[in-house]
Amino acid sequence: MLAIMIGVTACATPAMQSNVSETVEQQILDAARSGSQGYLIVEGLTTEVGQRLAGTEAEARARDWTVEKFKEIGLQNVRVEPFTIPGWERGVETATIVSPYPQQMVVTALGGSVATPFGGVTAEIAYFPTFEDLVSAPAGGLDGKIVFISGLMDKAPDGAGYGPANQKRRSGASEAAKRGAAAVVIRSVGTDSHRFPHTGQMRYAPDLPKIPIAALSAPDANQLERMFEREHSVTMALNIQPRASGDMPSGNVIGEIVGTERPDEIVLISGHLDSWDLGTGAIDDGAGIGISAGAAQVLIEAGLKPKRTIRVVAYGAEEVGLLGGFAYRDLHKEDLINHVLATESDFGSTPAYEVLLGVTEGQEVIKAAADALGLPMGERGTNGGPDIGPIAALGVPTMRFQQDGTDYFDLHHTPDDTLDKIDPDDMAENVAAFALMAWLAANAETDFRSDTGN
Amino acid sequence: MLAIMIGVTACATPAMQSNVSETVEQQILDAARSGSQGYLIVEGLTTEVGQRLAGTEAEARARDWTVEKFKEIGLQNVRVEPFTIPGWERGVETATIVSPYPQQMVVTALGGSVATPFGGVTAEIAYFPTFEDLVSAPAGGLDGKIVFISGLMDKAPDGAGYGPANQKRRSGASEAAKRGAAAVVIRSVGTDSHRFPHTGQMRYAPDLPKIPIAALSAPDANQLERMFEREHSVTMALNIQPRASGDMPSGNVIGEIVGTERPDEIVLISGHLDSWDLGTGAIDDGAGIGISAGAAQVLIEAGLKPKRTIRVVAYGAEEVGLLGGFAYRDLHKEDLINHVLATESDFGSTPAYEVLLGVTEGQEVIKAAADALGLPMGERGTNGGPDIGPIAALGVPTMRFQQDGTDYFDLHHTPDDTLDKIDPDDMAENVAAFALMAWLAANAETDFRSDTGN
Numbered sequence A, B: 001m002l003a004i005m006i007g008v009t010a011c012a013t014p015a016m017q018s019n020v021s022e023t024v025e026q027q028i029l030d031a032a033r034s035g036s037q038g039y040l041i042v043e044g045l046t047t048e049v050g051q052r053l054a055g056t057e058a059e060a061r062a063r064d065w066t067v068e069k070f071k072e073i074g075l076q077n078v079r080v081e082p083f084t085i086p087g088w089e090r091g092v093e094t095a096t097i098v099s100p101y102p103q104q105m106v107v108t109a110l111g112g113s114v115a116t117p118f119g120g121v122t123a124e125i126a127y128f129p130t131f132e133d134l135v136s137a138p139a140g141g142l143d144g145k146i147v148f149i150s151g152l153m154d155k156a157p158d159g160a161g162y163g164p165a166n167q168k169r170r171s172g173a174s175e176a177a178k179r180g181a182a183a184v185v186i187r188s189v190g191t192d193s194h195r196f197p198h199t200g201q202m203r204y205a206p207d208l209p210k211i212p213i214a215a216l217s218a219p220d221a222n223q224l225e226r227m228f229e230r231e232h233s234v235t236m237a238l239n240i241q242p243r244a245s246g247d248m249p250s251g252n253v254i255g256e257i258v259g260t261e262r263p264d265e266i267v268l269i270s271g272h273l274d275s276w277d278l279g280t281g282a283i284d285d286g287a288g289i290g291i292s293a294g295a296a297q298v299l300i301e302a303g304l305k306p307k308r309t310i311r312v313v314a315y316g317a318e319e320v321g322l323l324g325g326f327a328y329r330d331l332h333k334e335d336l337i338n339h340v341l342a343t344e345s346d347f348g349s350t351p352a353y354e355v356l357l358g359v360t361e362g363q364e365v366i367k368a369a370a371d372a373l374g375l376p377m378g379e380r381g382t383n384g385g386p387d388i389g390p391i392a393a394l395g396v397p398t399m400r401f402q403q404d405g406t407d408y409f410d411l412h413h414t415p416d417d418t419l420d421k422i423d424p425d426d427m428a429e430n431v432a433a434f435a436l437m438a439w440l441a442a443n444a445e446t447d448f449r450s451d452t453g454n
């Protein structure tokens, strides 16, 4: 109730409701909604760079591209904050049913997976309908087998199905290795029924053998399940040859609209620059780059000068473990107290349907933005987005526009994540939200922290 | 007007309107609509065989599978009519933009294409927005270039967009070779926006150099067009290594319900057994196999004995030039006069929205089937389907259930042509149509020919 009361009170404060303020706010919304700033940025990035896997020369080209773009749209203090990551690159990948029904399947290695032995591994498949079935299987008994973990993912606007479905991707290799398996194939973590595999990062538990793990497309996982309905024994030849490429460069690209009154205080808006290597990273997360940089562009083009600094961050190496987010945290550790609000767009290009709070004070400012955008406040809290998580954990206030991700996992981490999936009007609406929120936060009296003045 | 009068008259003939006849007709429709005969056949074929490219050992396994299935459902005289085709198999295929924006594209060789030189060809791209633009280009001027032919395909229930869009696939290589080009990439002939290329057979004109030709997915074609909006010069490295594999075996699989009174007279229902190699050939044309064999199965299970023979044909090697259809024509040349009606399903699994006539007499029988199914008669004529064309040209009467192909070319000839795209209820409705039509034609007095008794 307190939160609601604050919100109601906020709507009546003179600062928020003055005609001047309303005019500027409306000007921002109109400029964003009638413009193409965000769409043109994601179009440029996905066309002129394409895929940009973390640590590769393609990600380096993406940084160069972004530095140029940030300068071109008028951002100040444009720079790269470099860091080093463990490189990983994809190689050959094939999955062949040897018996009883010989045929090829569509497969892709999960990020971080080791390779199969050269030439691949051929073994009988042990089928587990769900990840839980594997976890509850006894120790041993899978010696030398290829484990197949299936299990469907539910669709939801907030992506609630992703966490549960993702357990097999994150932990499937080690759970299978613990029981003696030679390799793992999973049903892709996704909600589509197209013949695309979904990649994504996996993790090895310490002190267990590292075995290769790959994802089958949904139609291939269905096919394999039908084979098990017919036969008890199915043999697969799996050959994936990714390689760890040692220390490789990554980096966060930063640009700013320097504040006129409190330039040291930062409102941070962001997306991540790296993508998986299969698609061109349009919805994940070229959209987030376009939304955050496009929002800054709208303010610059309107000649608006925020009191605080608005900082745009294009994080590197998000996909492989939020490495850009952690690098930012480490480099800016001493300065995090000056970060007044931070957010990220990393859930595609569909507009928000609600606004989430990760602040204890100043909620009225965020609610004013939500009101102006016609968005309700959500019940859940937020840590601001994947790359914001590390600084949110150290006290940086956050908020998030909860974009509608109902269809996000149809495309997520597949070859089909391409520009044609993005609606320019959707991008404009997201840019409007980011521009308005950044503007209001940069000019608000509050610093969104409960310990202000302590 | 005459045709319409005949139809109206037919509805009043005692044979068609008797209660006994109506009961049998309804029994057939009910059995098909409540059954899964067709769906289970396409499920089995696509699961237990998978892709079955013409001339390969996979197509041979598909013939074996079909012989067993035909016997299992109770067809008589089950046999393979073998023939030989020029084999062709896919190899490595990559398309890389070298400059100005280095990246991989998704590409597939068109059926029948020659290979690039070993290691590929790297050349500047000459961009033609449409096939017509290429055809109207002057001789020469494309020396050593890779020609890119774009152009969109319209969606239509009857697939009317396919013919025009397909010109670049059929004739693009020779039109480009005529002007000195080294290779061709086309925008896939299809109506989707997924990152799947559409393969399909191409043709070389005699007396012109044979140059390699491949298809880009729609998102990649869009990407290439955006590159040309930005830069005048785009360079691609294209490497496709398909090979002609010499004379290879194919064959048509045949099974019958032998007629009780006129066993030498044939009502032919069919689909084609081969598929392209990228998907599992569910909609093209596992569905047609399921629909035609499933229709026969419905009649057999109901214990119905047709007066004429109902022949089910699973044609081989349709995709590579209707070779099964031509082989059937040649082998049965002397017997075509006894083929009273022939049809094929080769347009996916969606039910029909109209019925097309390729007969001059006996239209009332086909209209009676259409009436019972609630389908209107279409205006256009038909040759009965691709594999029926060769015998229709020699006078065999035909009809066709015009299935709704609005979305057919989203999946056609792509890796995404898999079983999950087929609705079992749709299959049942198609089976109902084929079973009823076969039954009525097999028991009709007419032989559907205008020259009867001459």
Ligand SMILES: [Zn+2]
Residues within 6 Å of the ligand: A272, A284, A285, A318, A346
């Ligand atoms: Zn992301």
Ligand SMILES: [Zn+2]
Residues within 6 Å of the ligand: A284, A319, A413
């Ligand atoms: Zn991602």
Ligand SMILES: [Zn+2]
Residues within 6 Å of the ligand: B272, B284, B285, B318, B346, B347
């Ligand atoms: Zn076909």
Ligand SMILES: [Zn+2]
Residues within 6 Å of the ligand: B284, B319, B413
């Ligand atoms: Zn076809």
